[in-house]
Amino acid sequence: xxxxxxxxxxxxxxLGVLGLLAAxxxxxPELALAAWNESAFKAGSLEKTLAALGAGKPANSGDIxxxxxxxxxxxxxxxxxVSTSLPKVESIAILIEKNPDALAAIFKLPxxxxxxxxxxxxxxxxxxxxxxxxxxxxxxxxxxEVKVTLGGCGG
Amino acid sequence: MANPMKIRAASKDGVTEVKVLMSHExxxxxxxxxxxxxxxxxxxxxxxxxxxxxxVLEAQFGPAVSKNPYLAFKFKGGAxxxxxxxxxxxxxxxxxxxxxxxx
Numbered sequence: 237x238x239x240x241x242x243x244x245x246x247x248x249x250x251l252g253v254l255g256l257l258a259a260x261x262x263x264x265p266e267l268a269l270a271a272w273n274e275s276a277f278k279a280g281s282l283e284k285t286l287a288a289l290g291a292g293k294p295a296n297s298g299d300i301x302x303x304x305x306x307x308x309x310x311x312x313x314x315x316x317x318v319s320t321s322l323p324k325v326e327s328i329a330i331l332i333e334k335n336p337d338a339l340a341a342i343f344k345l346p347x348x349x350x351x352x353x354x355x356x357x358x359x360x361x362x363x364x365x366x367x368x369x370x371x372x373x374x375x376x377x378x379x380x381e382v383k384v385t386l387g388g389c390g391g
Numbered sequence: 392m393a394n395p396m397k398i399r400a401a402s403k404d405g406v407t408e409v410k411v412l413m414s415h416e417x418x419x420x421x422x423x424x425x426x427x428x429x430x431x432x433x434x435x436x437x438x439x440x441x442x443x444x445x446x447v448l449e450a451q452f453g454p455a456v457s458k459n460p461y462l463a464f465k466f467k468g469g470a471x472x473x474x475x476x477x478x479x480x481x482x483x484x485x486x487x488x489x490x491x492x493x494x
Contacts, residue, residue: 272436277453313457332455336421340455343464349447350406350465356457358419
């Protein structure tokens, strides 16, 4: 845990221009987007990705819903939506367990933005799809299996 | 140069729903071309949406987001005619900014 905290601090210190903007009050610090989170996007497996995001082993939550088809005919375009009734949602991440790199997307939600995002992802094969939500400083997760009949990778 | 995004923003009962369709290859870097060479990764990495200068969404994408990415989200506030601006940046440094008025 301590190591992760250090990494988070390091990333925070490296914000550069965004950090200066934050200091100048142009944008609030919590809204300043760190550079693309390469370590998380290239972490590979679900466990490593969760570790790279500093989420550890998040608890399951029934308050998060994943809006995705049970069976996706085309793995190249799988509509995935995540919504939650949890209060104080800071970020939502979409993870696909069996993709080469599990992390598909991260959304940072400033105050006033509803915890309800939809996008489309590629899935190489049938896999569990996880929604990782950071709410009130805590990580929570939900899972849904999506069966893929035609993979989206390799083409 | 990238093609423009399609942005639709509609306000209803004090909530604005934004739908964005970007035009981008979203090449994963895992695919091989017909002669067996890896096609280099080329995908959108970061996206920011603002309304009247206030950030309403920040996203980071991996190559697992589909080609021509679609994104929908909602935020509180927004009046007809207000501008919603969306900009993205990809891993090759290309970027694109488009805007739409809330309907």
